[in-house]
Amino acid sequence: MRFLIIGGSDAGISAALRARQLDDAADVTLLLKDDYPNYSICGLPFLVSGETPEPSMLAHRTRAELLAAGIRIRTGTTATRIDPQARTVTTVNPAGHEDILEYDACLVATGAESLRPPIEGLHLPGVFTMRWMEDGLAIREFIEKREPRSAVIVGSGYIGLEMADALTRRGIKVFLAGRSPSVLKTVDEDMGSLIAQELVRHGVSIFSGVAVESIQQEGSGLLVLGRGVEAYGDMVLVATGATPSTDLAQGAGASLGAGKAIAVNQRMETGVPGLYAAGDCVETYHRLLGKTVYLPLGTTAHKQGRIAGENAVGGDAHYAGTLGTQAVKVFDLVIARTGLNDHDATLHSVPARSVDVECTDHKAYYPGATPMHVRITGNPQTGALLGAQIVGSRRAEVAKRVDICAAAIHAGQRVDELTAMDLSYTPPLSSPWDPVQVAAQAWCDKLS
Amino acid sequence: MRFLIIGGSDAGISAALRARQLDDAADVTLLLKDDYPNYSICGLPFLVSGETPEPSMLAHRTRAELLAAGIRIRTGTTATRIDPQARTVTTVNPAGHEDILEYDACLVATGAESLRPPIEGLHLPGVFTMRWMEDGLAIREFIEKREPRSAVIVGSGYIGLEMADALTRRGIKVFLAGRSPSVLKTVDEDMGSLIAQELVRHGVSIFSGVAVESIQQEGSGLLVLGRGVEAYGDMVLVATGATPSTDLAQGAGASLGAGKAIAVNQRMETGVPGLYAAGDCVETYHRLLGKTVYLPLGTTAHKQGRIAGENAVGGDAHYAGTLGTQAVKVFDLVIARTGLNDHDATLHSVPARSVDVECTDHKAYYPGATPMHVRITGNPQTGALLGAQIVGSRRAEVAKRVDICAAAIHAGQRVDELTAMDLSYTPPLSSPWDPVQVAAQAWCDKLS
Numbered sequence: 001m002r003f004l005i006i007g008g009s010d011a012g013i014s015a016a017l018r019a020r021q022l023d024d025a026a027d028v029t030l031l032l033k034d035d036y037p038n039y040s041i042c043g044l045p046f047l048v049s050g051e052t053p054e055p056s057m058l059a060h061r062t063r064a065e066l067l068a069a070g071i072r073i074r075t076g077t078t079a080t081r082i083d084p085q086a087r088t089v090t091t092v093n094p095a096g097h098e099d100i101l102e103y104d105a106c107l108v109a110t111g112a113e114s115l116r117p118p119i120e121g122l123h124l125p126g127v128f129t130m131r132w133m134e135d136g137l138a139i140r141e142f143i144e145k146r147e148p149r150s151a152v153i154v155g156s157g158y159i160g161l162e163m164a165d166a167l168t169r170r171g172i173k174v175f176l177a178g179r180s181p182s183v184l185k186t187v188d189e190d191m192g193s194l195i196a197q198e199l200v201r202h203g204v205s206i207f208s209g210v211a212v213e214s215i216q217q218e219g220s221g222l223l224v225l226g227r228g229v230e231a232y233g234d235m236v237l238v239a240t241g242a243t244p245s246t247d248l249a250q251g252a253g254a255s256l257g258a259g260k261a262i263a264v265n266q267r268m269e270t271g272v273p274g275l276y277a278a279g280d281c282v283e284t285y286h287r288l289l290g291k292t293v294y295l296p297l298g299t300t301a302h303k304q305g306r307i308a309g310e311n312a313v314g315g316d317a318h319y320a321g322t323l324g325t326q327a328v329k330v331f332d333l334v335i336a337r338t339g340l341n342d343h344d345a346t347l348h349s350v351p352a353r354s355v356d357v358e359c360t361d362h363k364a365y366y367p368g369a370t371p372m373h374v375r376i377t378g379n380p381q382t383g384a385l386l387g388a389q390i391v392g393s394r395r396a397e398v399a400k401r402v403d404i405c406a407a408a409i410h411a412g413q414r415v416d417e418l419t420a421m422d423l424s425y426t427p428p429l430s431s432p433w434d435p436v437q438v439a440a441q442a443w444c445d446k447l448s
Numbered sequence: 449m450r451f452l453i454i455g456g457s458d459a460g461i462s463a464a465l466r467a468r469q470l471d472d473a474a475d476v477t478l479l480l481k482d483d484y485p486n487y488s489i490c491g492l493p494f495l496v497s498g499e500t501p502e503p504s505m506l507a508h509r510t511r512a513e514l515l516a517a518g519i520r521i522r523t524g525t526t527a528t529r530i531d532p533q534a535r536t537v538t539t540v541n542p543a544g545h546e547d548i549l550e551y552d553a554c555l556v557a558t559g560a561e562s563l564r565p566p567i568e569g570l571h572l573p574g575v576f577t578m579r580w581m582e583d584g585l586a587i588r589e590f591i592e593k594r595e596p597r598s599a600v601i602v603g604s605g606y607i608g609l610e611m612a613d614a615l616t617r618r619g620i621k622v623f624l625a626g627r628s629p630s631v632l633k634t635v636d637e638d639m640g641s642l643i644a645q646e647l648v649r650h651g652v653s654i655f656s657g658v659a660v661e662s663i664q665q666e667g668s669g670l671l672v673l674g675r676g677v678e679a680y681g682d683m684v685l686v687a688t689g690a691t692p693s694t695d696l697a698q699g700a701g702a703s704l705g706a707g708k709a710i711a712v713n714q715r716m717e718t719g720v721p722g723l724y725a726a727g728d729c730v731e732t733y734h735r736l737l738g739k740t741v742y743l744p745l746g747t748t749a750h751k752q753g754r755i756a757g758e759n760a761v762g763g764d765a766h767y768a769g770t771l772g773t774q775a776v777k778v779f780d781l782v783i784a785r786t787g788l789n790d791h792d793a794t795l796h797s798v799p800a801r802s803v804d805v806e807c808t809d810h811k812a813y814y815p816g817a818t819p820m821h822v823r824i825t826g827n828p829q830t831g832a833l834l835g836a837q838i839v840g841s842r843r844a845e846v847a848k849r850v851d852i853c854a855a856a857i858h859a860g861q862r863v864d865e866l867t868a869m870d871l872s873y874t875p876p877l878s879s880p881w882d883p884v885q886v887a888a889q890a891w892c893d894k895l896s
Contacts, residue, residue, distance in 0.1 A: 010880065021893075040811060043813055046875060046876075303868065322870050327872035328874050363488060364505075365500045397845045397848040399877045400878075403852045404854075406870055407871075410870065413855075413859050417768070422735070422786070423773060423851045424775035424851055425746060426775045426776050427488065427494060429777065429842075432746050
């Protein structure tokens with residue numbers, strides 16, 4: 001059984017490992033455009049900041065470990081065409097040599113590319129995007145060689161925020177220019193304003209609700225211009241999102257779905273016989289909405305890849321769905337969210353009401369208690385828990401508190417059921433009612 | 449409507465607050481033996497260690513806040529008899545003055561007393577137990593006046609471990625003598641050995657599997673003697689568990705249930721008309737076992753009190769059940785557990801299999817990653833998630849990771865469903881598969 005995987009990032013590697021785990025006779029081959037199999041692209045900001053000193057540290061596994069798992073790896077190999085009738089993939093290497101590989105099952109795990117918004121001057125030297133190892137290495141090299149003193153980041157999503165932290169850590173003055181009215185639009189506005197405070201406290205200047213139109217050379221640096229923004233930086237990072245890489249799958253007859261990503265079912269099948277797709281290139285089933293969305297995340301790519309790998313070797317696994325659970329550390333703050341926030345609920349016409357509480361992460365009488373802002377969103381008609389957002393100190397177990405809610409939402413629990421759960425307590429770490437339960441109680445009280 | 453509550457610790461106060469919240473016409477009166485309404489007895493070790501400098505800081509709420517909520521408080525008032533026919537409670541104050549109070553609903557929230565095991569010499573000066581404010585204050589005073597250089601702690605449960613930490617922090621050499629073969633018998637033995645290592649690393653000496661038989665005066669200090677132990681300390685703390693305070697309820701006709709605690713249903717009713725009971729004095733419904741056990745915990749007391757308070761004023765709330773979720777910090781380590789461990793499963797004849805994994809709390813390439821030991825227990829026949837135990841650094845979000853499992857168990861999830869949950873990830877805080885999911889996958893792999 002020949003399983004050919006196009007792409008060696010999270011989804012591709014997860015599929016390869018799972019297939020080999022379940023079927024040690026399977027011939028599993030991984031095709032990689034670049035030379036970095038199984039690298040954590042989520043770690044690139046830390047490579048730039050210097051917190052992760054060596055690029056090689058970003059490998060989830062070494063190449064030797066992958067080979068030991070029985071996975072064949074072809075680096076510098078670009079797949080140019082899939083022929084689903086013949087079940088072949090045509091590849092080309094950097095020298096221009098073509099090759100044709102046969103498969104029984106093929107996984108398209110081509111990921112996504114950085115969105116290139118309609119801004120003039122994206123081609124200028126000193127303008128970067130951030131998605132793949134090459135991007136991270138290029139930024140790192142630029143910083144080391146050119147010693148920029150200022151940077152403009154276009155985009156105030158996860159990557160923009162992490163890079164604001166990373167560049168500030170390198171002594172670079174950061175201007176953050178975002179289109180949405182608050183930073184990190186995946187959380188509601190008042191949570192965003194708490195993050196903005198943290199950024200400003202660390203010297204970042206923020207332009208919100210702006211539309212960047214052009215980037216121009218100005219002396220040795222760059223001018224970023226547009227509606228509501230006029231900023232100068234020695235470098236510019238454009239971090240405005242991702243667009244799925246679908247050409248190869250489309251060429252093989254796969255359809256596109258949500259967000260113009262490859263349409264797949266919960267078995268990660270494209271509908272083209274023998275052709276699977278997973279990761280940042282596909283649409284993602286949303287467990288709460290009961291429909292697909294485009295929500296490319298590393299966690300999802302791992303899960304979908306594993307499922308594709310299992311099914312490719314004859315299994316029957318189904319992707320259980322995303323809740324859009326995300327966490328990010330920005331300086332000393334952690335922001336995490338799961339499920340639907342007010343904005344999501346409005347967008348998808350789900351009845352929702354949110355309640356906010358402020359409390360400390362643990363009993364105030366024990367040293368080190370820090371304030372925590374918790375928002376719980378529920379469906380006022382059914383009582384269902386829909387979402388949670390928390391902002392708090394990086395030492396306050398914010399992310400795993402959101403995960404308690406993610407587990408509850410995954411299992412279809414109501415808000416009042418969250419308050420009844422037997423969660424852990426010791427004064428240095430929590431309170432007899434965990435902050436998420438305090439918020440859930442407040443939600444129930446407000447509703448009644 | 450007159451709601452009389454006997455006991456002003458977690459269950460009593462929660463009931464009073466809930467009753468007043470739902471019915472602001474209710475006449476809610478709280479009877480307190482001591483003078484410390486609504487004090488966090490879980491905070492006593494930190495009062496002893498000095499981390500919490502002032503006893504008043506241990507109040508969850510000030511007396512003024514309780515009064516502002518419309519709760520009447522009678523301190524120094526001991527209830528001596530409940531007459532359920534007449535619906536009266538007889539009280540006595542320190543001066544010996546008797547009083548008779550009428551009620552429509554009465555809650556017995558008398559808590560528990562420190563277990564006094566059959567050890568000779570428990571009455572000697574310098575021998576302490578630890579349950580109520582008076583105990584904490586007495587130990588603190590002894591340390592300040594007598595400056596003990598060594599202490600023997602009898603019992604290696606939560607309180608014993610927290611006090612070993614607290615006394616060591618005060619510069620006192622601690623000998624810990626426990627009956628079970630490993631410390632903290634609420635976790636499995638190999639987890640206990642990780643805790644023992646942490647204790648020893650901080651200078652605590654441990655005697656395990658011993659039976660203390662007597663305590664004798666020896667010069668200005670005390671000798672602790674028994675099978676497998678012969679230890680000298682300037683003070684001794686006996687922390688061998690708790691025994692429910694049931695006399696008052698029994699006198700009123702209430703029955704005893706599991707652990708000789710007051711029998712109650714999930715509405716926290718004793719069966720005696722108008723008489724509720726909650727907190728450390730009652731048996732507790734175990735959600736996984738489907739039967740009652742004796743498992744006195746602050747979190748449970750809060751929940752049960754709230755339910756009793758709601759029902760006392762005409763509500764219909766039901767206690768959802770405990771999972772025995774607990775967390776404790778011992779020096780720089782956190783140990784947390786939920787559900788059934790191997791020992792529990794054997795005891796209650798539940799089919800169970802456990803799998804252990806060691807991994808880091810977050811991606812190793814980001815600074816500060818620490819090892820984490822995770823054990824997942826599941827039912828091999830049904831696939832149901834039964835329990836989780838984690839030992840890791842206090843900065844590793846150990847407690848809230850166990851709570852993810854607690855939420856999943858509460859909702860009746862299977863082990864494989866835990867692996868499918870959309871949990872948060874960012875390299876400084878986790879991995880694409882959270883450690884609990886890595887363990888859950890290992891469990892599923894081992895089973896198949």
